[in-house]
Amino acid sequence: MRKHYLIEVVQNDQLIVFCPPEVIQDKKMKRIAFGSKSMEVEFLPHPDQNDRIVISRKIQEAIQFPPFTIPLHAFLENEILYIGPLVGIFTAGFTSFPQQPIGERTLFFSKLLSVNKSVGALPFVFGEHHIDWEQGTIEGCFFHDHAWQTVEVPFPNVIYDRLPNRKSEGNPKLIKIRERLQKEYLIPWYNPGFFNKLDIYERLQQDASVTHYLPETYPFTSFSSIETMLSKYGHIFIKPKNGSLGLGVHQVIYDKYSDDYYCRFQDKCEVNRLRKYSTLERLFQSVFANQSLDRMLVQQGIHLIRNEQRAVDFRVHTNKDDLGKWHVTAIAAKIAGQGSVTTHARSGGDIKTINEIFPKEECDLFTEKLSNAALLLSTALDTNIEGIIGEIGFDLGIDRNGDVWLFEANSKPGRSIFSHPELKEFDFLTRKLSIAFAVFLTEQSLLHPEELFK
Known part of the structure; x- marks a missing residue:
């Protein structure tokens, strides 16, 4: 892993950033940036600390750095020192409960955000209602010192997509937000879709x-194609194209000795079933009567x-x-x-x-x-x-x-x-x-x- 530095805030109003000499070296630096916010400052080598970058309270407020002492990476480009990354984790399903801000997924997110010190990054969780487009800021949900707290921060360096399901992913409002942050603000967005x-x-x-x-995998087209695959492999799987958690998966088995068909599946009561049919048509009429087969695919067993x-x-x-x-x-x-x-x-x-x-x-x-x-x-x-x-x-x-x-x-x-x-x-x-x-x-x-x- 790359090296990261402790970001420390001191209580003064100087526009001076103290850095380890190895960060400054002979480089020319004029600005410091955090997320989408930056400002002009003076850079000086830290007199006795090689493990930290020290900023004043005034700089902290101007670039909207949270009031945390945390390790982050330092990136230098175009005479700007970027401290970060500030990582926005985009999701949906927020609640009004301060200790359970993302409902039953709160525990997962608290564990996800807790890796920040070992990584040298500052992650936070946000949804569409946390964005202030006019100010270019986000009310981020941070998990710090074993507690959730909300802090206003700039737009992040990158966004990690953790939308919970296909329904939220297909929400036109959320699609528009993703496109705007990617195209207008050029924020890399990873794991979309x-x-x-x-x-x-x-x-x-x-x-x-x-x-x-x-x-071998095909969209469902006809009984004859299924017959062909069954004669070739003995059994096949029929599953939803967009399914998850094993929901809606059916195994169809052909017994060439008795000329019977079997279907193994889980019913609506989550009970595992195995049914026998004399023809493939009867199997489909019974098991798939209320299902749209054009949403299914057929896969080799x-x-x-x-x-x-x-x-x-x-x-x-x-x-x-x-x-x-x-x-x-x-x-x-x-x-x-x-x-x-x-x-x-x-x-x-x-x-x-x-x-x-x-x-x-x-x-x-x-x-x-x-x-x-x-x-x-x-x-x-x-x-x-x-x-x-x-x-x-x-x-x-x-x-x-x-x-x-x-x-x-x-x-x-x-x-x-x-x-x-x-x-x-x-x-x-x-x-x-x-x-x-x-x-x-x-x-x-x-x-x-x-x-x-x-």
Whole structure:
């Protein structure tokens, strides 16, 4: 990680910034900036402190720096010393309760913001109603000293998109805000948009380095196409193009010996069901009677490796770091519940570490295969999708031949795997890097804006 400095505020009105000599060196500096605010100041080397940048109360008020003593990075460009990054985390679903400002997601955000000291960044949470366009400021929700507090700050250096669902993402008012901050204020905005399964599949099909990870996937068109896939693979999955959490996933199985069809799914009462039908038409009339099939896709069934007769797939998290490089930050095994069509916990699934369920040799082999696949897929998605991606959660499977398959890629991955006690450190790592990536984006926006906004 890059070096960062403690930002200290002293109680005087001098327009002087004291910096470590290594920051000043022979550089010519005229202004200090924080977020979108800057002012002209004098720079002097700090007489006896090499770990901090000291600003006066007057400078603090002018650039709207919060009243916190915190470590931040220092960027120099065009005779301006930028301290930051100031990272705005954009979301929706705010409440009027001071101790629970983002409702049931407050705990997640408090943990996310708590990585600030280890990263050298200052993150805050905000929504559309916190923005003052005339003043160019935001009433940011900060988590500092184990408590929530609201502080007015300038527009941030970068924005991390944490909108909670597709409904908020499709809200015209929120779309307009994102476009305005990106286009008028040139603020890098990362992790925009939930992925569409079919769109992801079609884009990855264009990249020869990852096509071997892709199961056959098509939009639903006709019974005959399903019959063809069933005769080829024995079973298929029918799932919503924009689904999540395993909702609406159906497994259709064809028994060529009895000429019967089976459908495994979870009903509205969250009970796992397995039904038998004599024809495919009867299956669809019964199971999909009230569903719009044009919103569905059909995917090749994979014979997954098993643990105690239960199918296993894997959640693999990847994150970019403060140098813009991809890393695998967490791997967990998800074991299907009894009679479940998916491995989700809500369907009776269990979360385990790989070394809990496989011998060391297999564990090492699977970890390497999953890591290699996730890094290749991350790079491919980064190349083939619009916008700036900083994190991805992959659902990957390994079949009985040891081949890796991609089932889903999530731009805003859930965090249920981190309930496992042995995955706590990876929970911290994923949060840390999701904010550390803002350091890279801030530097890029100052030094190479043409790369970000091309």
